[in-house]
Amino acid sequence: MRGIPVTGHLGSPRIRRAVAVTVTLAAAASLAACGSSGPSTTSSSKGLTMWALNDQTILKQSVDAYNKDHPDAKITLRLFANDDYKQKLRVAFGANQAPDLFFSWGGGALNDYVKAGKVDVLNATDVNSDRYTDSVMQSATFDGKVYGVPVNGLAPVVLYYNKKVLSDAGVQPPKTYDDLLAAVKKLKGKGVTPLSLAANSKWPTLMYLEYLLDRTGGSRVFANIASGDAAAWKDPAVTKANQKLQDLAKAGAFGDNASSVSYDQGASTALLYTGKAAMEVMGTWEYANIAKAAPDFLKKGELGYTAFPALTGGAGSPANIVGNPSNFLSLNKSSKHKSDALTYLKDYILNGSQVDAYLASGSVPPVKGLDSKLAAVSSASDKAWLTFVYDLVDKAPSFQLSWDQALPSDQADPLLTNTDKSFLRQISPADFGVNMSKAGS
């Protein structure tokens, strides 16, 4: 830690000052060089960069397959935790340091990037998109143009339950909302958390509202909201849905600690398979998570699943589902490796081996003509699960994309905040609609 190594006279003070500044800047510059040449930089000029979520193990296999075939132009894959990812992606685009290929949920959130001119259009032939289910492609199609391809399985939200915990409490898997309330009471009596909820992450709470609104008022209520009509938030069905959520919370359905449980920790999943909670409302990806974290629990057949309860007297069809039709990969418009990216999307995404891998892990990819593959699944429990999911999606009159992805992202934060506040009963059920209509206008 020495001072400026200047000895002797250097002439006028101005020169000395200039030398000092130069030396400082040089030191800084060498730091920059030192800092940016770490192992596996994300901006190698040779290969593509791609961002996705931590839990996408099968997607990662497709990257590995590509890299094996293209050893001198590999894809550098970066994985993120769910709650972090959306923010990091946005910041990256804002700093013009976004990856070539990026993972998303489609919907309004993807549309934001499209509208900002950051996403490239994908031609059907370039990526062979005819093989995908039409309804799923809708989520990545804006103004008639396709901006993303699906990459993993159909992910509607279902009700999971721990068979043993329910039977110990003498409770049947609830078929209606009233059944659910009754179950909550019995389960609380047994000292078990009725519904495991990662309320800290907020989007799990949103799932309840999505279903409750659909069951109460039918799918047209949110369709109106999503089309841009902010006043549609004040529909009485919205208030009723919030009321039902708050009723559940008041009845103690979610336990005391939901607000400090965040999904990324895997804690809400763990509560289910360790028997501390009886049920969990979550997307179908949870099946694969449980398979990884508690394989015995699955093997012993202790996991149960059913559709979200129906609402007697509600306007929505009990066969409607909410969730994520699929996740998508989109191409960054300023990417310098477009042809490589298209090759990857065409030949490695949801190709034969990927489809098989998804099926084997309990996930149904949005690919046409799966019947024969489904029939060929060997494990009986997996077959039961896959058939359940496939039928659920197949028979659903409507499949609503998660609201925080369906709406433009400037509404996502108020949505999540108000959902949380409603859950905590800090606002009245009617205020939710009022606040959201303000946010949407």
Next chain:
Amino acid sequence: MAAPALLLFGLFGLVPLIGVAALSVARWDGLGSISWAGLTNWTSVLTDSATWQSLWLTVKVMVVSWLVQTPIALALGLFQAPRGRLRALFAVLFFLPLLLSAVAIGLTWQALLDPSFGIGATPGLHWLAKPLLGSPELALYTVIFVIAWQFVPFHALLYQAGIRQIPTALYEAAALDGAGPVTRFLHITLPQLKYTLVTSSTLMLVGSLTYFDLIFVLSGGTGGPGTATRVLPLSMYITGFQAHDMGRASAVATLLVVFGLGLSLLTTRLSGFTRMDSQQEGM
């Protein structure tokens, strides 16, 4: 010769200071371009009850932290001031929290206070199994407690140093005059600690106004549960980097600057920091 320092600080310290005010009248979502927004951000921020709630939470943190930390730090400083091997051992133990970064402390306590798997699961300690970080009522106080855990050692060091500087001659004289222990404490120790008290309190108050790291980690980055721990700095971060409303966030940030600057100037003026009085007067 002072040029490089002024340049560096000017660029990253002063320019941003003006920048916050400038951005507060702009609209930017972090993705597109920056455009003029007039006073819309300001009206939105100032009329939103959430802003005032954040401010109130921040004030609570400041005041309660001071009320909790100062007596403990003073007591510890008194305890630590005399020399001796036993004291030296305690000194090492007390110092340990200072070795941990705010994130380390946050992650540790977050895991420790988990009702299902943390310390509350110990037989006999089930009263600790409350959702200390999960309940909107308790969360803020739990956070204040962990902040105290982090910073009391630092302030205790300040008080310890301050006490060690009090000339024993004062105490000897007082003892000769027949003053009892309480009198000696009230009339010698406390007044002599005035400088330390002011320094410690200033650091504490100004520090808690802008404190971010630990609260961010403990609340999982959300200011939760709900908005129970969404103090002003956290509110700014969430508005800017999660809701992507940089203009509005800058308005909140400007508020933070104003309060921070105001508080600093007020306390340094009251304490005469720039004058460096001698406390040896009257010896």
Next chain:
Amino acid sequence: MSTTVTKTRTPATEGRTVPSHRAPAPGPVRKNPVPGILRRALTGGAALSWTAIVVVPIYWLVVTSLRSKSDFTSDSPLALPSHPTLDSYRTVLDGDFTTYLLNSVVVTAGTVVIAVAVALMAAFSIVRNAGSRFSRVSFRVFLLGLAIPLQAVIIPVYLLIIRMHLYDSLLAIVLPSAAFALPITVMILVSFLRDVPRSLFEAMIVDGAGDWRMLWSLAAPLARPALMTVAVYDGLQVWNGFLFPLILTQSGNKAVLPLALTLFKGQFGIDVPATMAAVVLSTLPMLALFILARRQLVAGLTAGFSK
């Protein structure tokens, strides 16, 4: 070195013996400036309870990091691990830990070198030209700088870094960190250098020394204790800094230790032993510093705040 320097600069961790020439006073006043048995009982009680509050979490932290994943859900939290294992540490070390450590070291060293060098130059210039308007204004600027909270100006700094194409580099952390370290560093160095007798400088001028020589041969060596103090203080601030890395970097391989801890948490999720192992590993450098250079560490930590 003049005695005035010692009085204002050295933190009071040095022992100070006051020979008592008078007759011994009653009670424990003689060796102990803290009078009163009552108060000793109170402070002792506070100390004991605080010791428990400090030690228990740290004990839990270490013990949990040594537990196996399966034991974590079954063992009693405060009991010693039934099957202690270093698996968690292995997991963390496999996970790029050395990269993060290296990043932290580079960032800290870079920031400290830049901040201290530049601040010393500024302090020297301010003190030597104390009469000039430029110096007074400079001093005021840094005084003002003390009050600017870095959390509040992070958004414009972010914008600046992006425009300078420095986003997601280690330099993006170093430059703003050094800038924000300047006010306190300059303040401390100024108040130190102020106490250096002018006569020493006059003597050098008579010898024909220019400003740079005076800085290098006189001021810097004299200021060594202060330089050490500010280096430690600035270093500690940067080492534990979280906000700048959080916002100004995005790549995993640019993360510094505090940020890396949150990355580990996101990666390990419910694997608490692994997260705790990461915490322990990230604290080891500080622990090493504490063991090797405790005095400097304590001095640096309370830099100038204690008189």
